[in-house]
Amino acid sequence: MTIQSKQLETIAKLARLETPGDQVAKLTRDLGQILDFVEQMQKVDTSAVEPLSNPLEMTQRLRKDEVTESNQREKFQAIAPATENGLYLVPKVID
Amino acid sequence: MLPHTISEIISGLRDKQFSSREITQDYLTRIKRLNPELNCFITITEDLALSQAEQADARRNAGEASILNGVPLAHKDVFCTEGVTTTCGSRMLEKFVPPYESTVTRKFMEAGAVTLGKTNMDEFAMGSSNENSYFGPVRNPWDTERAPGGSSGGSAAAVAAGLCAAATGTDTGGSIRQPAAFCGLTGLKPTYGRVSRLGMVAFASSLDQGGPFARTAEDAALLMNVMAGHDPMDSTSAQNPTEDYTSALAQPLTGFTIGLPKEYFSSQLNAELEKALQEAIKVYESLGASFKEVSLPHTELSVPAYYVIAPAECSTNLSRFDGVRYGHRCENPKDLEDLYQRSRSEGFGDEVKRRILIGTYALSAGYYDAYYRQAQKIRRLIKNDFVSTLNEVDALLCPTTPDVAFKLGEKTSDPVQMYLEDIFTIPASLAGLPALGLPCGFKGGLPVGMQLIGNYFTEARLLNLGHQYQLNTDWHKRSPALGE
Numbered sequence: 001m002t003i004q005s006k007q008l009e010t011i012a013k014l015a016r017l018e019t020p021g022d023q024v025a026k027l028t029r030d031l032g033q034i035l036d037f038v039e040q041m042q043k044v045d046t047s048a049v050e051p052l053s054n055p056l057e058m059t060q061r062l063r064k065d066e067v068t069e070s071n072q073r074e075k076f077q078a079i080a081p082a083t084e085n086g087l088y089l090v091p092k093v094i095d
Numbered sequence: 096m097l098p099h100t101i102s103e104i105i106s107g108l109r110d111k112q113f114s115s116r117e118i119t120q121d122y123l124t125r126i127k128r129l130n131p132e133l134n135c136f137i138t139i140t141e142d143l144a145l146s147q148a149e150q151a152d153a154r155r156n157a158g159e160a161s162i163l164n165g166v167p168l169a170h171k172d173v174f175c176t177e178g179v180t181t182t183c184g185s186r187m188l189e190k191f192v193p194p195y196e197s198t199v200t201r202k203f204m205e206a207g208a209v210t211l212g213k214t215n216m217d218e219f220a221m222g223s224s225n226e227n228s229y230f231g232p233v234r235n236p237w238d239t240e241r242a243p244g245g246s247s248g249g250s251a252a253a254v255a256a257g258l259c260a261a262a263t264g265t266d267t268g269g270s271i272r273q274p275a276a277f278c279g280l281t282g283l284k285p286t287y288g289r290v291s292r293l294g295m296v297a298f299a300s301s302l303d304q305g306g307p308f309a310r311t312a313e314d315a316a317l318l319m320n321v322m323a324g325h326d327p328m329d330s331t332s333a334q335n336p337t338e339d340y341t342s343a344l345a346q347p348l349t350g351f352t353i354g355l356p357k358e359y360f361s362s363q364l365n366a367e368l369e370k371a372l373q374e375a376i377k378v379y380e381s382l383g384a385s386f387k388e389v390s391l392p393h394t395e396l397s398v399p400a401y402y403v404i405a406p407a408e409c410s411t412n413l414s415r416f417d418g419v420r421y422g423h424r425c426e427n428p429k430d431l432e433d434l435y436q437r438s439r440s441e442g443f444g445d446e447v448k449r450r451i452l453i454g455t456y457a458l459s460a461g462y463y464d465a466y467y468r469q470a471q472k473i474r475r476l477i478k479n480d481f482v483s484t485l486n487e488v489d490a491l492l493c494p495t496t497p498d499v500a501f502k503l504g505e506k507t508s509d510p511v512q513m514y515l516e517d518i519f520t521i522p523a524s525l526a527g528l529p530a531l532g533l534p535c536g537f538k539g540g541l542p543v544g545m546q547l548i549g550n551y552f553t554e555a556r557l558l559n560l561g562h563q564y565q566l567n568t569d570w571h572k573r574s575p576a577l578g579e
Binding site for chain 2: 007008011012014015016017018027030031034037039040042044046049050051052053054058060063072075076078079080081082088090091092093
C-alpha cells in the first residue's frame, strides 16, 4: 500500500504542515518505507480480537461537576505570542 | 570526588560530611566543565539550584529534613517546570516558560530535592538516539562518537558522566531503558499510570510513563518512593496503592522463577550481548532463582503496531501547537491557515513531522481500520502473550537492545532501521508493564544492558531482583574515563 505524492500532500494539509516541493519526494519515500514496514500487521487474522486502547483497560474516571479551577487568564496569556484585551490575536478570518 | 549514588549523598548530608550547598556547587562546576562537550543539559538552573540547596540546608539545621532533602537531581526537559524554560527538545517550545509545575517535579521539590537543570532529549521524546533534538545531539560519555540512546539521552549521559547522581526520564517505547543500557545505568519504566503524566509534555498518551535513571536499583527505589502515586489531575493515573519500593530490596531470591522469552534470544541479538546475559542468568541461579524458557509469539509485530499507535496519538496530541496560545509563531502570517501551517512547519523537526504525517494517515478515513484499529488489536495480542506468561513466572529476563550504543549518524538516514532499535523495549510498553533496565557487562568498552519485565504494579519485585544482582556484581559501579 505504497503512498503517492498526491496523497502525501493531502495528509500534510490535514496535519497543517507545509510540503515544500523539494521535500515531497523524500517525504513520500520515507513514509512509503514506514508504511511498507507496518504492512506486516495485515498478515495476522484479528477478526476475533477486540482492540486495546488503554493497557490497563481503565475507563475514564469522572469527577463531580464542580468548579475547581480559578480564572488564570492573565497568567496563561502571558506566554501567548499575541494577545489584546484578554483575547488571542489571529489573522482576520471573516471579511 | 563526588558521590556515586543517591544513597551516598543522603548519608553524607545526614552525617554532615558536606552540605547541600557544597555538593550542589560541585555538581554545577562539573556540569559547566563537561556539558559543552556532552550536551546533556539544555538549561542549567544554577541560581535556582543554589537557592534550593541553601533552603534545604536550613531545613536540615532546623531538624526538618525529609529523605531526599538537599539531594541534587536533573529532570528531563519534558517535565513542565513553572518559571523555568521547558523546551521538550523542540524549536516549537524553545521559549516556553510553563505557567504550572508537573506533578513529578513538584513532588521532588516537596521532598526537598534540588534541580540542577533540564536535560536534552529527542524532540517531543521521539527518537532512539537523541539526534532529533533541536539543541543538538548528546554524546555518550563512554565514547563521545556514539549516541547515548534516546529519547532521554541527556538524563542518561548526565548520570553516566557524574553530572548528577540520578535523573528523571520518560519512556514511551523504551526511552528510559534503551539509554540506560547504552550508558551503563539502572532505569525503571513503571507500570502505565503509576507515575503522573500531569505536566509531562504528551507524545503518546496511552504509552507515556515517567521513571527514574540511577546508578543502582536501590537509588531507583528511593526515587520511585517520591515519583509514584495516584494523581487526581491525571485522568489515567492508577489508583492502586503505592508501596515503599525499598522495603523488598533485601528479600532473598530463593524460589523465584524467571522466564526467558525465546523470541528475544534470536538472531537479532548480538552474540556477545547474549553471552553477557547468560552470565547474568548464572548469577541469578547462584542466588536461588530458577529459569524457564517461555514464548511471546507476537513479539515481532510489536514494532509495526507501535509505529502506528504512537504516531497516531502524537498526531492528535501535537495538533495543540497552532501558533496561537503558546509556542512558536511564524512571522507575519497572511491568514489563519498560513499561521497554522508555517508555525508548525518551522517549529517541528523532521522526525516529528514524519510521525505526525504517519499518524494522520493511519487515522484518516479509509485507512483507520487497516492501520490504527489493526494495531490496537495486535496490541491486545501482545498484552495477552505477557499476561499468560507472567502467570507462570515471577518476571522475565531479556536483552534491552540488540547491540551496544551505535555511532552518531549511523542510523539517521533510514527511519525504519532506527525504529528496529526498539524491538526489545516496545512490547512491554504496549502491554503497559513495568520493566527495569540494568547493566550486565561490556562489549568493546561499551555497556551492555539487560531488562527485567514484571507483572502490573510489581515494581518493588523488579527492584528487588535488580538490587540482589547488584550486590553480587560490579558492572553498575564502573564509570567512563572522560579524560580524568
